[in-house]
Amino acid sequence: MAEPAYTVASDSETTGEEKSSPAFPEIAIGIDIGTSQCSVAIWNGSQVELLKNTRNQKLMRSYVTFKDEVPSGGVSNQLSHEHEMLTGAAIFNMKRLIGRVDTDPVVHASKSLPFLVQTLDIGVRPFIAALVNNVWRSTTPEEVLAIFLVELRVMAEVQLKRPIRNVVLSIPVSFSRFQLTRIERACAMAGLHVLRLMPEPTAVALLYAQQQQQMVHDTMGSGSEKIAVIFNMGAGYCDVAVTVTGGGVSQIKALAGSAIGGEDLLQNLMRHLLPNWEKLFSSRGINEINSMGLLRVATQDAIHKLSSQDSVQIDVDLGNGSRICKVVNRQEFEEVNHKVFEKCESLIIQCLNDAKVDADDLTDVIVVGGCSYIPKIRNLVKSICKRELYKGMNPLEAAVCGAALEGAVASGISDPFGSLDLLTIQATPLGIGIRANGNRFVPIIPRNTTMPARKELIFTTVNDNQTDVLIVVYEGDAEKAEENHLLGYFKIMGIPPAPKGVPEIKVCMDIDASNVLRVLAGVMLPGSQQPVVPIMEVRMPTVDDGHGWCAEALHRTYGATLDLVTVQQKI
Amino acid sequence: MASTSSAFATFGSSAAGFMGSKVSVKDTTSMPTRVQFRPLRVSAACSSTAERTVSHIASPSSLYEVLGIQMGATCQEIKAAYRRLARVLHPDVSANGQNNATAHEFIKVHEAYSTLSDPEKRADYDRTLLFRTRRSFAMSASAASMASSAASGFSGYTRRSWETDQCW
Numbered sequence: 001m002a003e004p005a006y007t008v009a010s011d012s013e014t015t016g017e018e019k020s021s022p023a024f025p026e027i028a029i030g031i032d033i034g035t036s037q038c039s040v041a042i043w044n045g046s047q048v049e050l051l052k053n054t055r056n057q058k059l060m061r062s063y064v065t066f067k068d069e070v071p072s073g074g075v076s077n078q079l080s081h082e083h084e085m086l087t088g089a090a091i092f093n094m095k096r097l098i099g100r101v102d103t104d105p106v107v108h109a110s111k112s113l114p115f116l117v118q119t120l121d122i123g124v125r126p127f128i129a130a131l132v133n134n135v136w137r138s139t140t141p142e143e144v145l146a147i148f149l150v151e152l153r154v155m156a157e158v159q160l161k162r163p164i165r166n167v168v169l170s171i172p173v174s175f176s177r178f179q180l181t182r183i184e185r186a187c188a189m190a191g192l193h194v195l196r197l198m199p200e201p202t203a204v205a206l207l208y209a210q211q212q213q214q215m216v217h218d219t220m221g222s223g224s225e226k227i228a229v230i231f232n233m234g235a236g237y238c239d240v241a242v243t244v245t246g247g248g249v250s251q252i253k254a255l256a257g258s259a260i261g262g263e264d265l266l267q268n269l270m271r272h273l274l275p276n277w278e279k280l281f282s283s284r285g286i287n288e289i290n291s292m293g294l295l296r297v298a299t300q301d302a303i304h305k306l307s308s309q310d311s312v313q314i315d316v317d318l319g320n321g322s323r324i325c326k327v328v329n330r331q332e333f334e335e336v337n338h339k340v341f342e343k344c345e346s347l348i349i350q351c352l353n354d355a356k357v358d359a360d361d362l363t364d365v366i367v368v369g370g371c372s373y374i375p376k377i378r379n380l381v382k383s384i385c386k387r388e389l390y391k392g393m394n395p396l397e398a399a400v401c402g403a404a405l406e407g408a409v410a411s412g413i414s415d416p417f418g419s420l421d422l423l424t425i426q427a428t429p430l431g432i433g434i435r436a437n438g439n440r441f442v443p444i445i446p447r448n449t450t451m452p453a454r455k456e457l458i459f460t461t462v463n464d465n466q467t468d469v470l471i472v473v474y475e476g477d478a479e480k481a482e483e484n485h486l487l488g489y490f491k492i493m494g495i496p497p498a499p500k501g502v503p504e505i506k507v508c509m510d511i512d513a514s515n516v517l518r519v520l521a522g523v524m525l526p527g528s529q530q531p532v533v534p535i536m537e538v539r540m541p542t543v544d545d546g547h548g549w550c551a552e553a554l555h556r557t558y559g560a561t562l563d564l565v566t567v568q569q570k571i
Numbered sequence: 572m573a574s575t576s577s578a579f580a581t582f583g584s585s586a587a588g589f590m591g592s593k594v595s596v597k598d599t600t601s602m603p604t605r606v607q608f609r610p611l612r613v614s615a616a617c618s619s620t621a622e623r624t625v626s627h628i629a630s631p632s633s634l635y636e637v638l639g640i641q642m643g644a645t646c647q648e649i650k651a652a653y654r655r656l657a658r659v660l661h662p663d664v665s666a667n668g669q670n671n672a673t674a675h676e677f678i679k680v681h682e683a684y685s686t687l688s689d690p691e692k693r694a695d696y697d698r699t700l701l702f703r704t705r706r707s708f709a710m711s712a713s714a715a716s717m718a719s720s721a722a723s724g725f726s727g728y729t730r731r732s733w734e735t736d737q738c739w
Contacts (some may be wrong), residue, residue, distance in 0.1 A: 224647070249657055421662055452674040454675075
């Protein structure tokens with residue numbers, strides 16, 4: 001039956017309520033939306049198969065062009081030249097922009113892209129626009145992603161000859177829950193129902209678990225297991241996971257991630273070639289955009305070549321009378337980007353520490369993603385993990401294959417040969433907690449807690465006769481509350497007057513099987529087992545766009561009058 | 572429609588958990604491959620704040636029972652038992668619609684596993700288990716409500732995982 005017109009679903013439909021609803025009759029497809037490229041795969045009954053577009057491509061550029069009346073994306077559109085993407089008419093790098101506010105450094109780094117990213121630095125969503133016939137036409141990352149997803153959906157529907165509704169998407173580890181809601185919103189706009197959002201390295205971990213299971217015919221009765229590090233770096237994000245695999249069960253021990261990727265390598269090298277390029281192009285006339293595009297293409301090309309050769313000759317005429325003619329060697333490239341590489345190293349080390357795994361315990365080291373071709377990346381992973389790299393995976397297809405496997409497993413498909421006898425036990429990529437003890441972030445569910453999870457902590461008032469407290473929920477790992485992602489806030493009212501430190505405010509956080517976060521808070525008085533006011537139950541995140549200034553506004557309005565402190569645990 | 576009812580189920584169970592962990596033990600009886608829990612005797616969980624892992628699971632029965640293994644089980648056996656139970660109880664694999672019930676089961680199994688798979692935590696736990704049987708605690712429900720005193724009496728093994736601030 002034909003699907004009705006694609007519409008934007010309501011809030012409640014996009015926040016995952018139905019994720020656990022029963023019995024999907026169809027196999028969900030797996031989609032890997034990369035910052036630069038994306039792909040779609042499905043379990044075809046015996047193995048994972050990548051779908052191809054009409055031009056026989058398995059990997060498609062992630063962009064949407066607003067050139068004509070109808071926007072067209074990289075799935076169907078044919079670029080006559082790489083440079084066409086850089087005229088200002090195309091929006092790309094959606095994944096770096098989605099769900100971020102205009103004070104975010106990643107948004108600021110995106111201001112040097114050919115299309116318009118405007119910031120006011122007040123914590124609202126950035127203004128994004130494409131250049132169409134000399135007019136900056138506004139759009140949003142969600143809209144761009146939705147247009148792109150519709151194209152992917154049509155492509156899959158044509159090939160599979162059936163309507164597609166359910167999808168498993170791979171997402172970066174460092175995405176906040178607010179960003180996840182934006183991804184779900186974009187999917188809803190495209191008429192897709194998100195079955196799971198999987199951190200990218202955990203999708204790779206699932207593929208690894210399947211490969212290991214097939215290889216050794218390991219029965220789950222045996223306790224033998226393999227420990228692997230997965231390092232995944234694409235154009236926009238760098239993610240690391242430590243997984244323990246045995247008998248088709250992939251337990252995620254630790255996750256670490258950051259918004260660094262090939263885009264940063266590219267921008268750093270562009271800055272190296274033309275030190276003040278951002279300033280030169282800031283006026284953003286047609287000519288400047290063209291020059292910037294030419295420089296970008298040349299730099300990109302040079303980086304690709306430096307993966308296989310020691311030095312590269314860059315010779316590019318910027319069209320504005322200036323010409324860049326320079327030989328760049330690999331060492332220079334690595335020096336220019338040493339901070340990015342250092343960050344990669346620290347993510348791996350942090351992830352191993354969090355997993356309490358020593359490099360000597362590792363069975364395999366898997367490096368995937370577009371940046372996995374860069375020698376420096378391969379070397380740094382090898383030297384930290386003291387292992388040669390795993391060879392059994394296509395670096396550009398591993399994540400989407402994992403997502404497709406999860407799609408089949410989550411759709412309840414079974415395989416006679418046991419190839420889908422798989423399970424991923426996920427962990428929380430970021431800590432979740434509340435603001436307390438002054439302006440500190442107190443995690444209630446720490447990072448890398450196995451999901452589903454439920455934890456609680458007791459707080460108390462800071463003022464005598466304090467009748468209200470403010471629960472401000474954050475996600476992240478920074479010590480200062482405001483350096484984390486705000487998820488929402490609510491007030492508990494009607495606490496009976498009592499000296500400070502007496503009322504017990506119990507805050508409980510629950511992440512259920514569908515990754516829905518609920519925050520519960522109640523007040524107890526000593527000697528009573530019953531809450532004195534009804535318990536508050538709030539599904540998070542509750543914040544909307546423009547949440548960047550909420551925390552500050554709350555602080556300005558209430559100061560410390562509604563504050564909380566942790567209660568020292570009684571032993 | 573279906574979502575509404577599941578939301579209510581969560582609310583019910585979450586509210587139950589809220590009244591003190593002694594209530595939350597009730598729904599554990601349906602768990603397969605494991606003997607039925609004894610009624611709760613000690614409410615160490617009442618004192619649990621930061622480190623819920625250790626104290627919470629102390630209440631229903633022995634962690635070994637949660638995993639369905641012998642007390643002297645090897646590390647391999649613990650891991651195998653955990654994986655076997657995960658394959659049944661993890662909400663992703665269990666029958667659709669029952670997710671909220673199995674989520675709680677899985678959390679308990681995982682807590683048992685995370686204690687027993689860590690040699691140090693396991694040694695600590697084994698000591699308290701011995702201590703508990705020797706003293707044969709048979710606290711009544713009313714005594715259990717004296718949360719702090721009851722807990723301070725015996726839960727010396729409850730390790731704090733972070734420094735909480737004093738009230739000031």
